[in-house]
Amino acid sequence: MNINPTSSKSAFWLGYRDNIPFWLIVAPFGMLFGAVATEAGFTIIQTMIMTAFVVAGSSQFTALTLLQDGAPTLIILATSLAVNLRMAMYSAALVPHLGRAPLGMRALFAYFLVDQSYATSINAYTDNPEMTLIQKCRYFMGSFTCLLPVWLVSTYVGALIGAKIPPEYALDFAVPICFIALSAPMMRSLPHFMAALVSMGGTLIFISAPYSTGLLIAALLAMIAGVQTENWLKRRADND
Amino acid sequence: MTDPLKIWIIIFFLGVGTYLIRFSFLGLVGDRKLPKWFTQHLNYVGVAVMPGLIIPFLVWPDATGGALDAPRLIAAIAAFGIGMWRRSALWSVIAGITTLYTLMYILG
Numbered sequence: 001m002n003i004n005p006t007s008s009k010s011a012f013w014l015g016y017r018d019n020i021p022f023w024l025i026v027a028p029f030g031m032l033f034g035a036v037a038t039e040a041g042f043t044i045i046q047t048m049i050m051t052a053f054v055v056a057g058s059s060q061f062t063a064l065t066l067l068q069d070g071a072p073t074l075i076i077l078a079t080s081l082a083v084n085l086r087m088a089m090y091s092a093a094l095v096p097h098l099g100r101a102p103l104g105m106r107a108l109f110a111y112f113l114v115d116q117s118y119a120t121s122i123n124a125y126t127d128n129p130e131m132t133l134i135q136k137c138r139y140f141m142g143s144f145t146c147l148l149p150v151w152l153v154s155t156y157v158g159a160l161i162g163a164k165i166p167p168e169y170a171l172d173f174a175v176p177i178c179f180i181a182l183s184a185p186m187m188r189s190l191p192h193f194m195a196a197l198v199s200m201g202g203t204l205i206f207i208s209a210p211y212s213t214g215l216l217i218a219a220l221l222a223m224i225a226g227v228q229t230e231n232w233l234k235r236r237a238d239n240d
Numbered sequence: 241m242t243d244p245l246k247i248w249i250i251i252f253f254l255g256v257g258t259y260l261i262r263f264s265f266l267g268l269v270g271d272r273k274l275p276k277w278f279t280q281h282l283n284y285v286g287v288a289v290m291p292g293l294i295i296p297f298l299v300w301p302d303a304t305g306g307a308l309d310a311p312r313l314i315a316a317i318a319a320f321g322i323g324m325w326r327r328s329a330l331w332s333v334i335a336g337i338t339t340l341y342t343l344m345y346i347l348g
Contacts, residue, residue: 021330024337041242046251053255058293063250067242076250081257086289092265092274093282100271110263119286120329173312173340176297177319181332183290184323195284196291203292204299215292222288223281230280 011135015142018120025178026116026147027154028171029057033064034158040064044159051155055114055148058175059083062212082212086219090118097125097136105137112144119182126188190233195226311343 030051037047037060054060063080071079090113098109121140125131131139187193202218209217274282298316300306318339323332 018329021333024333042247046244046247050251050255053251054258056258059254059258063254067247067250073246073249077253077257080250080254081261084258084261086293087258087262088264089282089285089289091262091267092269092278093285095265095269095274096279096282098266099269103267103270106266106270107263110266111259113262113266115290119290122286168344170303170312170340170344172297172301172303173315173336176294176312176316177333177336177340179290179294180316180319180336181323181329183287183294184320184332185327185329186286186290187324192284192287195287199288199290199292200295203295207296215289218292219285219288222292223284226284226288227277227280 011138012142015139016146019146030154031158034155038159038162047159117143191226191229194229195222198222198225315340
């Protein structure tokens with residue numbers, strides 16, 4: 001399939017289309033959240049308001065788990081918000097592409113800034129440097145228009161069913177495969193590989209850092225590793 | 241039974257806090273120029289965050305009580321390799337899911 005991303009209308013549909021594979025992941029993940037939330041004592045209203053207002057599955061699961069463990073409110077909030085701090089990095093990474101959009105639109109985009117919309121958009125922007133601001137905005141809109149309804153409906157279905165989903169379906173694999181599918185197409189060069197290696201190694205080393213901040217430490221080190229590798233390759237090419 | 245007020249407080253502050261995190265740079269920096277060294281690092285945000293999110297699930301999967309699990313590990317490698325080769329999330333998801341289910345069926 002070949003849709004021209006440089007026409008504005010098709011930019012929206014390209015963003016939409018590039019996110020369709022994630023239906024396979026968002027739907028079971030949403031159902032799982034709905035089921036676990038109602039099991040944890042949430043009403044359907046509470047479950048739906050949380051899922052529509054927060055729109056960040058892994059932090060919602062973190063909050064649920066800690067609630068069930070009887071953790072204090074402040075600890076629950078600090079830990080779940082730390083899980084979402086990575087989105088500040090996504091937010092910064094989108095500035096060079098979407099920063100010139102009107103404030104109202106950026107405020108709307110912020111609400112929909114999830115792993116999938118960030119990753120698919122940044123990949124499209126990098127692959128198509130000729131995209132205009134409007135096309136970039138439309139692509140981003142397409143990405144979240146594709147996934148948000150699936151997330152909401154599947155959470156609702158999960159909350160209604162409530163029953164445990166059989167372990168044979170291996171739904172625990174939905175999260176890792178989601179991030180694998182998002183990051184594999186990003187491996188463009190040696191510096192990207194180095195960053196990914198440092199990210200994995202660092203997360204394992206700092207796994208017991210408080211409030212799950214290990215990932216953030218690892219991510220900062222990984223970005224430095226990527227840039228240093230890039231600079232080293234440049235210096236080596238200059239010397240040849 | 242958890243206190244409903246506690247649930248509402250957590251929903252509210254998690255929602256507001258998450259929004260502010262997302263809004264941060266995109267909302268406040270806007271069209272001002274970021275320093276070059278900064279944007280150079282931002283090129284690596286995706287590959288710096290996502291592999292780190294994956295690795296605990298692979299090394300200590302909850303479903304197996306934290307033991308390394310061959311089907312999950314091989315499926316992850318398949319998803320990663322195919323996704324990278326085809327530069328496609330779709331093929332990555334398909335490769336991962338079919339590898340996992342096939343191996344669980346054979347070894348299961």
